Amino acid sequence: MTQRKIIIDTDPGQDDAVAILLALAAPDLEVLGLTAVAGNVPLELTQTNARKVCDLAGRPDIPVFAGCDRPLAHPLVTAEHVHGKTGLDGPDLPAPITPLQDAHAVDFLIETLRTEPPGTVTLCPIGPLTNIATAFRRAPDIVDRVQEIVLMGGAYFEVGNITPAAEFNIYVDPEAAEIVFNAGVPLVVMPLDVTHKALTTPAHIAGFRQMGTPVGAAVAAWTVFFERFDKEKYGQEGAPLHDPCTIAWLLAPELFSGRHINVEIEVHSPLTRGMTVADWWRVTDRPANAHFVGNVDADGYFALLTRHIATL
Ligand code: BDR
Ligand code: CA
Numbered sequence: 001m002t003q004r005k006i007i008i009d010t011d012p013g014q015d016d017a018v019a020i021l022l023a024l025a026a027p028d029l030e031v032l033g034l035t036a037v038a039g040n041v042p043l044e045l046t047q048t049n050a051r052k053v054c055d056l057a058g059r060p061d062i063p064v065f066a067g068c069d070r071p072l073a074h075p076l077v078t079a080e081h082v083h084g085k086t087g088l089d090g091p092d093l094p095a096p097i098t099p100l101q102d103a104h105a106v107d108f109l110i111e112t113l114r115t116e117p118p119g120t121v122t123l124c125p126i127g128p129l130t131n132i133a134t135a136f137r138r139a140p141d142i143v144d145r146v147q148e149i150v151l152m153g154g155a156y157f158e159v160g161n162i163t164p165a166a167e168f169n170i171y172v173d174p175e176a177a178e179i180v181f182n183a184g185v186p187l188v189v190m191p192l193d194v195t196h197k198a199l200t201t202p203a204h205i206a207g208f209r210q211m212g213t214p215v216g217a218a219v220a221a222w223t224v225f226f227e228r229f230d231k232e233k234y235g236q237e238g239a240p241l242h243d244p245c246t247i248a249w250l251l252a253p254e255l256f257s258g259r260h261i262n263v264e265i266e267v268h269s270p271l272t273r274g275m276t277v278a279d280w281w282r283v284t285d286r287p288a289n290a291h292f293v294g295n296v297d298a299d300g301y302f303a304l305l306t307r308h309i310a311t312l
Contacts, residue, residue, distance in 0.1 A: 003030035004250060005120055007109065009067075010243075011039025011127030012049035013083055014090060014222035018305070019126055019152075019243035020050070021215060024057045025308035026251055032112055032121065033063040035105035039127035039172055040079045041087030043069040046127070049088040051096035056218055057312050060098040067105025067131035071173035079168055082229045090225035091218045109135040113142035122250070125151040125180075126243035128169050133176035136183055148186045150246045153177065154263065154276030155192035156292070166274030167192050170265060174274040178265040187290040189263060190245040191276060194256065194293045198245055199238035200227050204302045208309065215312040241305075248301055249293070251308075255300045258293035262286035 006029055010016045023029050034054070036047035047066040054062045070076045083089065101108070109131065113121055123146055125132050136143050153169035154177075155161070162168040170177045181187065200223050209220040227239030249256055259280060266275040278292050 001028065003028060004122060005030045005032050005116065006122045006124050006250070007032050007035060007112065009035045009037060009123060009125040009127060009131050010050060011037050011041070011046045012053060012088055013040040013127070013243065014088060014226040015241050015243040016126050017049065017053045017088060017222060018219055018241060019247050020053045021057055021219065021312060022244050022247045022305060022308050024059055024062070025312050026247070028251060029247070031062055033065060033108055035065045035067050035109060035131050037067045037105070037127045037131045038069045038076050039169065040083045042076065042078065043067070045087045047100055048096060049086070051098040051100060052088065052093045054098040055096050056093065056215055062098065063101050063108070064098055065101045065103055065105035065108045068134055071128060071130050072133060072175040077162070077172050079162070082226070084225060088222070091221040093218070105131050106135045106138065110139040110142055113145045114139070118145040119147045121145070122147045123149045124246045125149065125153070126246055128172035129153070129176035129180045130173045133173070133179035136179055143183050143185060146185045148188065149180065150188040150190070150249055152190045152195065152243045152246050154189055154278070156276060156278040156280055158192035158196050160275070161192060163274065165272040167276065170276055171274030174265050174267045178267055181263055181265055181289060188249060189290045189292045190242070190249065191292060192240070194258070194296050195240040195242035195245055197296050198241050198298050198301050199236060200241055201238050204306070207306050211310050213312065215309060219309055244305060245296065245301070248304055252300065252304055255297045255304070256293050257295045258291050260288045260291050262288050263290045263292055
């Protein structure tokens with residue numbers, strides 16, 4: 001079996017952590033590395049959290065790199081109100097053993113894409129797009145070598161979660177998002193439109209807990225912590241588990257449906273900065289640049305998650 005090579009660019013984040021675990025559990029995927037970026041919490045915490053997740057999965061061999069500590073053009077906006085002070089509040093996890101690599105995440109991205117055969121490395125960004133955009137700006141020769149980008153970010157019908165118009169990952173660094181969306185790389189986007197259909201339920205959480213493993217217990221505790229914010233905000237029974245949708249797409253794309261359309265990033269308007277302007281109804285001539293996902297089979301998604309997480 002040929003494994004698909006991926007790099008996860010991440011700002012853990014409880015849902016990032018579940019995405020990383022899903023990827024590490026999947027025999028079809030080879031995780032070349034984790035590149036941490038500032039987002040949900042500052043970089044020092046996101047890189048530490050990424051290493052804690054590798055420890056938990058029993059994979060201290062996964063190379064973890066620290067990347068950009070702030071967005072390209074504006075001050076960092078964080079989301080402790082959602083993810084807690086550490087970004088990974090919930091279970092008590094010890095200080096990580098998985099080492100932090102010396103190289104900068106952007107150098108790792110550039111080096112890996114230059115070394116691996118063209119078209120064989122997929123990028124999975126599940127935080128602000130600062131690392132990826134910086135790598136593309138610094139080394140334009142790598143852009144054509146990327147197999148695909150599968151990212152979590154944006155919203156259209158669901159509108160914003162950090163402002164009325166913008167989703168968090170894109171809002172934090174719209175200038176970076178603009179670079180990535182216009183790079184010409186095959187792009188799959190998991191916006192809030194789909195992740196808000198991937199809601200946790202008490203049964204899903206019980207399923208994680210009943211695994212009787214440290215990983216199952218941690219995922220249950222993260223989910224319980226993470227869902228309180230959205231449950232209260234949206235008045236629903238559960239909360240969206242956003243970031244693992246990217247990895248689930250790689251493993252079972254038939255669970256999802258969407259449209260190949262044009263998506264532009266608003267970078268100027270103070271009112272709608274970070275908005276993903278998705279031409280869902282194809283009312284412009286702007287060329288399609290993204291597969292924008294709108295729907296998921298939520299039962300299938302959680303079954304896939306549970307099946308994989310149970311193996312760790
Ligand atoms: C995204 O923002 C972060 O808070 C989550 O980890 C996810 O990547 C959802 O808007
Ligand atoms: Ca994230």
